[in-house]
Amino acid sequence: MRIAVVHRDRCHPVKCGTECILYCPRVRTGDETVVIGEDQKAIISEELCVGCGICVKKCPFQALDIVNLPEQLDQPIHRYGQNGFVLYGLPIPVEGKVTGILGPNGIGKSTSVKILSGTLVPNLGRTDEEVSWKEVLDLYQGTELFDYLQLLSQKNVKVAVKPQYIDQIPKVFSGSVRDLLGTTDERGKLDYYIDRLTLKAVIDRPIATLSGGELQRVALAACLSRDADFYFLDEITPYLDVYQRMAAANLIRELAQERPVVIVEHDLAILDMLADTVHIAYGEPAVFGVITHPKGVRVGINQYLEGFLPEENVRFRTYAVTFDTRAHASDADREVLLEFPAMTKGFTQFSLTVDGGEIRSGEVLGVLGANGIGKSTFAGLLAGVLEPDTGAMDTRVRISYKPQYLKGDTEATVEEVLRQTTTKFDTSYYQHEILEPLSLAQFLQAPINTLSGGELQRVAIAICLSRDADLYILDEPSAHLDVEQRVKISRMIRKHAEGRDASTLVIDHDIYVIDMISDRILVFEGEPGIRGKAAGPFDMAAGMNRFLEALGITFRRDKSGRPRINKPGSFLDREQIAAGEYYYTEISK
Ligand SMILES: Nc1ncnc2c1ncn2[C@@H]1O[C@H](COP(=O)(O)OP(=O)(O)OP(=O)(O)O)[C@@H](O)[C@H]1O
Numbered sequence: 001m002r003i004a005v006v007h008r009d010r011c012h013p014v015k016c017g018t019e020c021i022l023y024c025p026r027v028r029t030g031d032e033t034v035v036i037g038e039d040q041k042a043i044i045s046e047e048l049c050v051g052c053g054i055c056v057k058k059c060p061f062q063a064l065d066i067v068n069l070p071e072q073l074d075q076p077i078h079r080y081g082q083n084g085f086v087l088y089g090l091p092i093p094v095e096g097k098v099t100g101i102l103g104p105n106g107i108g109k110s111t112s113v114k115i116l117s118g119t120l121v122p123n124l125g126r127t128d129e130e131v132s133w134k135e136v137l138d139l140y141q142g143t144e145l146f147d148y149l150q151l152l153s154q155k156n157v158k159v160a161v162k163p164q165y166i167d168q169i170p171k172v173f174s175g176s177v178r179d180l181l182g183t184t185d186e187r188g189k190l191d192y193y194i195d196r197l198t199l200k201a202v203i204d205r206p207i208a209t210l211s212g213g214e215l216q217r218v219a220l221a222a223c224l225s226r227d228a229d230f231y232f233l234d235e236i237t238p239y240l241d242v243y244q245r246m247a248a249a250n251l252i253r254e255l256a257q258e259r260p261v262v263i264v265e266h267d268l269a270i271l272d273m274l275a276d277t278v279h280i281a282y283g284e285p286a287v288f289g290v291i292t293h294p295k296g297v298r299v300g301i302n303q304y305l306e307g308f309l310p311e312e313n314v315r316f317r318t319y320a321v322t323f324d325t326r327a328h329a330s331d332a333d334r335e336v337l338l339e340f341p342a343m344t345k346g347f348t349q350f351s352l353t354v355d356g357g358e359i360r361s362g363e364v365l366g367v368l369g370a371n372g373i374g375k376s377t378f379a380g381l382l383a384g385v386l387e388p389d390t391g392a393m394d395t396r397v398r399i400s401y402k403p404q405y406l407k408g409d410t411e412a413t414v415e416e417v418l419r420q421t422t423t424k425f426d427t428s429y430y431q432h433e434i435l436e437p438l439s440l441a442q443f444l445q446a447p448i449n450t451l452s453g454g455e456l457q458r459v460a461i462a463i464c465l466s467r468d469a470d471l472y473i474l475d476e477p478s479a480h481l482d483v484e485q486r487v488k489i490s491r492m493i494r495k496h497a498e499g500r501d502a503s504t505l506v507i508d509h510d511i512y513v514i515d516m517i518s519d520r521i522l523v524f525e526g527e528p529g530i531r532g533k534a535a536g537p538f539d540m541a542a543g544m545n546r547f548l549e550a551l552g553i554t555f556r557r558d559k560s561g562r563p564r565i566n567k568p569g570s571f572l573d574r575e576q577i578a579a580g581e582y583y584y585t586e587i588s589k
């Protein structure tokens, strides 16, 4: 079985020589394997295509993919139009349980949530005709999903959804947090959620002025407060600090005792403590995706990292994703490259104090701290996009800065934008050290304004690292990236820093990313939203301990090296706290 996918945003028959038609051996023999449709996009007939792949190589805009599917796949559940992405399988919500969905970007996780939450009516892969619910139900007869789909088709099920891209909320809602949440209090638990998600301080603020972390928590409170039969949460961790992630996870577990919850999540440490079972999503991003049967959470995560599904007998990746444990060498003999001065910056409600410090040549300085404690403000002061009230950064230091929130509002293609930032685009260094680890090659011809959150993030990292600079600043590079990409960008940022007469500062809430990347750590402390102060830089163990001790969270490593959060109050948790080993530990080895 074979599928042909045309990435419509990259298909421009007016601008190319219609190479897909010109070089197709079947077209040369006289049939219509590839034609240009009325909407000026290529259409590939999957019945006629022989799968030679010549059109894929010849297309100047990388707009085509032809893929042979694994044999055992049966009927698709949905296809986004002719030559569009195809999805096989659905997750199953279960009474009393949190069901997770784990997989790379662009593999159909959100699509499956849209189907189960009733936003998208499945078409069983048939894009040229109306497909009735009866046909869908016939297909699921005798399966665990039948009852659920029947209720859904009869519109007899009430669902609550936390959408993936919360930055859309201010575009459709203009009132205050109180106005928005007031309409959702259907179970009389809103005050409880406001308290547990520490939203009291922002309750009268206009939605448009909230930070990403605050908006994420408002969206969560809005979803959890509804009186629904089923709850669907599409990524809860972006922009939340570790403490807030744990608080959100605990609330979701509480809710799952009463109502089924389905969650999509890339943060493995959180998914691990939150979900009872996981469905793995595999396939080829933007081409096809398969949702597996449910697996126990620990087994499922390990199979996903391994890239092999023993029950299905499918290897979907040729290599395993491994979590390196890095020996953190003392680098005290590195030369000091630059000094940042003592600075202060005050907003109406918040003030930041920074004691001066130094960053060494080739060093990566990790930055940890709660939401709203001044990390991005500090980055803005260093980068010169914010004016300090006292102190001033040396303007001779050349800075390359990736901000936390990305704008993707240009129609220029990825390649055009990258070429504007570097003269090295055509070198093999650029291919191997930038494009490959960020998996950018396949969408170089895509216009920036059509990229997903994870794709845009990777382009922004490439732009930042492409410039010549003395100091590279990356604010939350892991947001919206899948697990594999997080491991890859961590290695890549490290490699970029090593052996270069430059320094790098990385702010991130993913503890593992900070562990992988950093030589030393700056810890931001204070009272979120009111005052913050940068402490350090500390060596890795001291920095991690200082940050995690304040949160009361300990980590251990499992056999594969993956960091896992210890259950609060468990034997290991108590033992590590007593030994003062919050992250790097001798005890759990
Ligand atoms: N309305 C749509 N029309 C056409 N294609 C779509 C549509 N929505 C999504 N797609 C495509 O379907 C594929 C799967 O998208 P989906 O959002 O379900 O992935 P995902 O696994 O949730 O990814 P991520 O982790 O990045 O959120 C992507 O290639 C996407 O471009």
Ligand SMILES: Nc1ncnc2c1ncn2[C@@H]1O[C@H](COP(=O)(O)OP(=O)(O)OP(=O)(O)O)[C@@H](O)[C@H]1O
Pocket (backbone or CB within 6 Å): 211, 212, 213, 239, 241, 347, 348, 349, 350, 369, 370, 371, 372, 373, 374, 375, 376, 377, 378, 404, 528, 529, 530
């Ligand atoms: N331009 C501004 N005007 C007023 N207040 C601001 C402004 N920028 C930031 N703040 C406030 O300053 C505080 C610190 O914000 P900052 O973005 O530096 O925090 P952060 O530690 O980076 O948080 P996060 O982890 O959520 O990104 C927050 O309370 C924020 O609301």
